[in-house]
Amino acid sequence: MLVSILRQGSYLLASVHQALNDREIVQFQHDLVDQIGRHRARGVIIDVAALDVLDSFGSRTLANLAHAARLRGAETVIVGIQPTVAFAMVRLGMGLDNLHTALDLEEGLAALERLLQPPPPAPTGQGGR
């Protein structure tokens, strides 16, 4: 199994266990977006700690995935990016802009909690009610 997708409450936890080729990445994207709808997930964590390399296609697909997930109503946090991978990505100019990242699973869950908190009520009367 290349990727496992587990459900935990209203979150989905996808762990990538080994390097994926382009076809497998696209397959993974389909599966995940599909499951978000099926489980009515509100948050997704993608754990890439097992990857020691992530090419431009891979990181673009991750960004697309997060975007698609948001359209389906779920926030995405990428966790476990290795130091060497992070450095290589910025050196190749592949920042994950507009993407949430966290150190590990625990941090990722905390980040999702924060993201999914209902926004504080507006201070003045207009929007609140």
Next chain:
Amino acid sequence: METGTPEEVPVVQEAREEDLELLPELVTHLRDRRTELREQWANRITNAHLLSAMTDEEIFSMATSVYDSYVEVLETGSVEALQAYARDLSERIIPRGVETYEVVGIVLLLRDVLARSLFEKYQKDFELLNRVLDAYEPAANRIANTVAVSFVRERERIIRQQQEAIRELSTPVLQIRERILILPIIGVLDEQRANQFTEQLLAGIRSHRAKVVVLDITGVPDVDSEVANHLVQAVDASRLMGASVILTGLSPEIAQTLVTIGVDLAKMNTVGDLQGGVEEAEHLLGFQVTRAELADPQRR
């Protein structure tokens, strides 16, 4: 990585076989006149104000050793002993500020002194003098080359060693509170050091599970667009690992330079000084630092 073992210096010119037969005669001549020629050489070194960092006695003992190794090389054609001696000598004299031109200068002087004495000996027979010089010159040039190269290699070895030392000193990653790191960067940030400190930063984030890193560049003398770019990369990479970076210690000059050359650090969280950066980091993680009450009144 270079190991520092000096390989043989390539031979630039080669003497003809029949000329080489003259070398033994040459060596005998140089051995016979050893005292006189060595004296001449030492005098010329002093007159040329070379090796001013060394005393006359030192110059004389060095001249003796070099003269003997020189003749030995002419005799045996093997430069290994001379190479070892030159390396040894370089190791001793480099810390005292002896320059490359001085070392090359003295070897060339010796070559000239010896050549003069050959002119003198063979002036009657021009034909023979030519053949003697044909044998002598390649060997002499090879010796000059060997000594100069050994000296330069020794210098390079010292420079490499020092670079290594600086590199290891350069970027400590310090944890000052749970999940807050400080990285004081000191010195010029070139490509190599920038890569190295970014690696250390990322490894530090991983091992300390840091959430906020304060990057202090008070000790960086000059920030240009290239250095700024390294900083932006370090910040982006940290963010990918889930840590945010606070940049502190931009001096007024550097801030103005960056604005003038149009570097955009808008994405960066910058705070004036290290103290402010630490306070900002504490604030981000919800730490509150309050002054303890002064010692209770009874004990005062």
